[in-house]
Amino acid sequence: MGLVVQKYGGSSVSDAESIRRVARRIVDTAQAGNQVVVIVSAMGDTTDDLLDLAEQVSPKPAARELDMLLTAGERISMALLAMAISDLGADARSYTGSQAGLITDAAHGKARIIDVTPGRIQAALDENAIPIVAGFQGVAQDTKDITTLGRGGSDTTAVALAAALNADVCEIYTDVDGVFSADPRFVPLARQQQVLTYEEMLELAASGAKVLHLRCVEYARRFDLPIHVRSSFSTKPGTWVVGDASNLPPIAAAALADVNGETPVEQPIIAGVAHDMGDAKITVIGVPDRPGEAAAIFQAVADAEVNIDMIVQNVSAATTGRTDVTFTCPKASLATALAALQAKQDAVGFESLESDEGIAKISLIGAGMRSHPGVSATFFRAIADAGVNVEMISTSEIRISIVTRADDAQKAAQAVHHAFGLDADGEAVVYGGTGR
Amino acid sequence: MGLVVQKYGGSSVSDAESIRRVARRIVDTAQAGNQVVVIVSAMGDTTDDLLDLAEQVSPKPAARELDMLLTAGERISMALLAMAISDLGADARSYTGSQAGLITDAAHGKARIIDVTPGRIQAALDENAIPIVAGFQGVAQDTKDITTLGRGGSDTTAVALAAALNADVCEIYTDVDGVFSADPRFVPLARQQQVLTYEEMLELAASGAKVLHLRCVEYARRFDLPIHVRSSFSTKPGTWVVGDASNLPPIAAAALADVNGETPVEQPIIAGVAHDMGDAKITVIGVPDRPGEAAAIFQAVADAEVNIDMIVQNVSAATTGRTDVTFTCPKASLATALAALQAKQDAVGFESLESDEGIAKISLIGAGMRSHPGVSATFFRAIADAGVNVEMISTSEIRISIVTRADDAQKAAQAVHHAFGLDADGEAVVYGGTGR
Numbered sequence: 001m002g003l004v005v006q007k008y009g010g011s012s013v014s015d016a017e018s019i020r021r022v023a024r025r026i027v028d029t030a031q032a033g034n035q036v037v038v039i040v041s042a043m044g045d046t047t048d049d050l051l052d053l054a055e056q057v058s059p060k061p062a063a064r065e066l067d068m069l070l071t072a073g074e075r076i077s078m079a080l081l082a083m084a085i086s087d088l089g090a091d092a093r094s095y096t097g098s099q100a101g102l103i104t105d106a107a108h109g110k111a112r113i114i115d116v117t118p119g120r121i122q123a124a125l126d127e128n129a130i131p132i133v134a135g136f137q138g139v140a141q142d143t144k145d146i147t148t149l150g151r152g153g154s155d156t157t158a159v160a161l162a163a164a165l166n167a168d169v170c171e172i173y174t175d176v177d178g179v180f181s182a183d184p185r186f187v188p189l190a191r192q193q194q195v196l197t198y199e200e201m202l203e204l205a206a207s208g209a210k211v212l213h214l215r216c217v218e219y220a221r222r223f224d225l226p227i228h229v230r231s232s233f234s235t236k237p238g239t240w241v242v243g244d245a246s247n248l249p250p251i252a253a254a255a256l257a258d259v260n261g262e263t264p265v266e267q268p269i270i271a272g273v274a275h276d277m278g279d280a281k282i283t284v285i286g287v288p289d290r291p292g293e294a295a296a297i298f299q300a301v302a303d304a305e306v307n308i309d310m311i312v313q314n315v316s317a318a319t320t321g322r323t324d325v326t327f328t329c330p331k332a333s334l335a336t337a338l339a340a341l342q343a344k345q346d347a348v349g350f351e352s353l354e355s356d357e358g359i360a361k362i363s364l365i366g367a368g369m370r371s372h373p374g375v376s377a378t379f380f381r382a383i384a385d386a387g388v389n390v391e392m393i394s395t396s397e398i399r400i401s402i403v404t405r406a407d408d409a410q411k412a413a414q415a416v417h418h419a420f421g422l423d424a425d426g427e428a429v430v431y432g433g434t435g436r
Numbered sequence: 437m438g439l440v441v442q443k444y445g446g447s448s449v450s451d452a453e454s455i456r457r458v459a460r461r462i463v464d465t466a467q468a469g470n471q472v473v474v475i476v477s478a479m480g481d482t483t484d485d486l487l488d489l490a491e492q493v494s495p496k497p498a499a500r501e502l503d504m505l506l507t508a509g510e511r512i513s514m515a516l517l518a519m520a521i522s523d524l525g526a527d528a529r530s531y532t533g534s535q536a537g538l539i540t541d542a543a544h545g546k547a548r549i550i551d552v553t554p555g556r557i558q559a560a561l562d563e564n565a566i567p568i569v570a571g572f573q574g575v576a577q578d579t580k581d582i583t584t585l586g587r588g589g590s591d592t593t594a595v596a597l598a599a600a601l602n603a604d605v606c607e608i609y610t611d612v613d614g615v616f617s618a619d620p621r622f623v624p625l626a627r628q629q630q631v632l633t634y635e636e637m638l639e640l641a642a643s644g645a646k647v648l649h650l651r652c653v654e655y656a657r658r659f660d661l662p663i664h665v666r667s668s669f670s671t672k673p674g675t676w677v678v679g680d681a682s683n684l685p686p687i688a689a690a691a692l693a694d695v696n697g698e699t700p701v702e703q704p705i706i707a708g709v710a711h712d713m714g715d716a717k718i719t720v721i722g723v724p725d726r727p728g729e730a731a732a733i734f735q736a737v738a739d740a741e742v743n744i745d746m747i748v749q750n751v752s753a754a755t756t757g758r759t760d761v762t763f764t765c766p767k768a769s770l771a772t773a774l775a776a777l778q779a780k781q782d783a784v785g786f787e788s789l790e791s792d793e794g795i796a797k798i799s800l801i802g803a804g805m806r807s808h809p810g811v812s813a814t815f816f817r818a819i820a821d822a823g824v825n826v827e828m829i830s831t832s833e834i835r836i837s838i839v840t841r842a843d844d845a846q847k848a849a850q851a852v853h854h855a856f857g858l859d860a861d862g863e864a865v866v867y868g869g870t871g872r
Binding site for chain 1: 451452456489490492493494495496497498500501502504505507508509511512514515516518519520522523528529530535556580
């Protein structure tokens with residue numbers, strides 16, 4: 001049938017019982033005639049527990065050693081999962097990231113995969129074994145030290161290994177049924193999407209959707225690898241993330257035909273509504289309206305390693321020759337950014353700084369925006385009718401984002417969701433727990 | 437001023453505080469001008485906790501996966517220890533057994549070291565770093581799978597690595613001050629020995645002393661590597677284990693001169709009194725007194741993978757042409773051994789089986805026995821004066837062992853200890869906890 005890569009997050013392997021349940025699912029996939037490679041995260045709270053230990057020992061743990069410590073987590077879950085699969089009569093063998101050939105740079109805690117050499121995994125497959133691979137970890141090419149990939153790392157491991165093995169699909173198992181048109185906890189009438197494109201998924205992830213991490217989707221797009229996001233708590237089909245929704249890869253077309261019967265796959269104009277409550281807003285007031293002033297401001301912030309998201313520059317007041325520059329950055333970086341700017345006040349010559357943590361970002365994403373010119377009008381009409389004030393606007397080819405008051409965010413998201421006909425017939429089922 | 441290998445057991449790194457204490461000790465050793473390589477076991481109860489997890493997942497965990505699971509334990513302790521050392525300003529780097537070049541056979545759970553290729557450890561030393569190496573684990577030469585060395589494995593890692601690096605000494609840190617003339621919990625007047633030979637230490641370990649494991653001492657003897665057994669809870673000198681107590685290696689001679697001043701090192705005739713409560717006794721009654729019958733009995737027991745310790749065959753009763761054969765084996769193997777023999781009753785033609793779990797073995801060990809002919813007489817006189825009945829006797833060149841009633845064991849051990857003038861002036865200090 002095919003080569004299926006399955007990734008299970010920490011909430012799917014949180015205890016002995018769920019490990020046995022996942023083992024059953026893996027063996028079922030193999031017995032249906034597939035070759036299966038499994039990527040697994042650390043059990044439930046293991047990573048947090050290990051971080052606690054590190055904190056008890058050291059105020060600022062050495063990065064190389066923190067990676068060595070944290071990789072113990074997947075070592076435990078993968079060995080237990082392999083044991084459970086062996087008990088079901090299949091030949092399962094666990095492999096660390098290093099053993100599986102996940103070669104990275106040496107940036108401990110946020111390493112990037114630079115090569116995948118899955119010789120041992122391919123050999124195990126050739127012997128009809130089921131390889132169980134530790135997510136989130138690799139080995140540095142130059143130093144041979146153990147590395148971790150940072151947030152969303154296990155998803156990235158899965159997609160990278162799937163691409164290297166030329167797999168037919170990478171299944172990402174999580175605690176929700178798939179990718180929804182909005183976060184069901186925020187917009188209860190959110191509905192599950194059957195198909196999204198890589199670029200839509202990238203914009204959703206960048207705009208605050210938590211299901212898949214940016215790097216994993218980038219990797220899948222680069223290798224045109226179909227991702228199937230689905231729940232490990234049910235057997236329902238999830239959401240396919242592909243290159244072109246109107247020209248599906250065979251495995252996705254077959255799976256969706258099973259669900260939809262004669263009806264062709266629904267190709268949505270709008271992929272979804274995302275929200276992000278994690279940003280703060282900084283306004284630099286009275287910036288001299290000369291070339292290079294904005295550059296000086298953003299250089300100061302960049303030097304402090306703060307990521308900037310949206311930027312707005314107000315029209316210069318002709319009488320004063322001064323202007324205001326507003327941008328957003330993560331709330332966690334707010335103090336750092338303000339301090340960096342303060343230090344440059346004399347050099348730049350701005351008048352004052354204002355900051356605001358009471359904001360939210362609402363984004364509408366959909367590849368269909370390209371061919372449907374009325375999308376912006378409908379979007380802003382819905383926001384206006386909901387009585388929500390827009391503070392900042394930014395757009396890409398397939399996205400519109402606005403900043404509003406945090407208190408208005410849910411109202412705005414629901415209004416937009418409704419205006420584009422995304423509302424489901426009933427409320428989405430939300431499972432407990434969170435993935436990693 | 438040399439290359440010192442230090443091994444810390446699980447009780448020495450049981451929590452954040454003790455990890456920081458051990459880190460301080462390591463840095464002190466380095467700052468005294470030594471190169472230091474550290475071997476560390478898993479923290480406190482980690483191994484037991486991981487075994488519990490395995491048991492919850494699988495009734496009979498796959499051996500390869502159990503090794504993968506258990507090696508997570510040292511990964512955690514070594515990373516934390518490296519962090520704590522880094523905080524003290526030294527450059528510490530942790531290495532798995534595989535990274536440190538501990539090459540083993542593929543016997544999961546009881547692998548034997550077949551080669552040590554410590555290139556990365558040597559490179560770290562050359563860069564003035566302190567390598568922290570996971571004890572108890574290695575990598576199989578043929579399969580490249582992760583292995584564990586079984587009981588006492590971390591001590592063996594330490595000695596093997598020390599030998600490969602041509603270290604001056606291997607320090608084994610534990611929760612007692614050194615090797616005593618008897619277990620202080622059993623014989624309160626036991627005294628610490630300053631020097632023992634490898635062969636004495638081997639006989640002690642084989643006779644039930646728990647301080648050092650047999651394989652580690654065998655390894656040290658093969659490479660003539662001095663071992664210094666000492667407490668991680670004090671800075672007192674411990675016990676040196678060397679090839680020839682009358683011709684000490686320079687590092688041991690210097691250390692002991694510091695302690696003893698002008699007095700020459702005391703070379704004891706008797707190394708110690710060991711006891712072992714873990715064996716049971718089986719008597720095979722009415723064995724036909726023909727060649728090959730004893731062989732058939734022991735073959736049956738060996739086929740059941742039961743280790744036999746002492747063996748006694750009674751004189752044949754001339755009238756019956758039959759004899760009794762008695763041997764001891766671990767209590768844990770008693771049922772297996774009895775079943776194996778029962779199955780052979782008709783083939784061997786013995787009359788019946790008796791077993792007895794109420795026994796103990798008391799052993800007197802000392803290289804001085806060779807040159808002091810009165811040792812046996814003094815030993816049996818002390819046992820007799822204590823009113824203890826001897827059920828079995830076995831001897832080697834430097835050891836006398838007897839089997840007695842378990843209830844008499846402590847009385848016998850104390851009597852022998854006293855008879856050979858081993859009693860200390862006061863009771864030994866016994867710390868809590870146990871090492872691994």
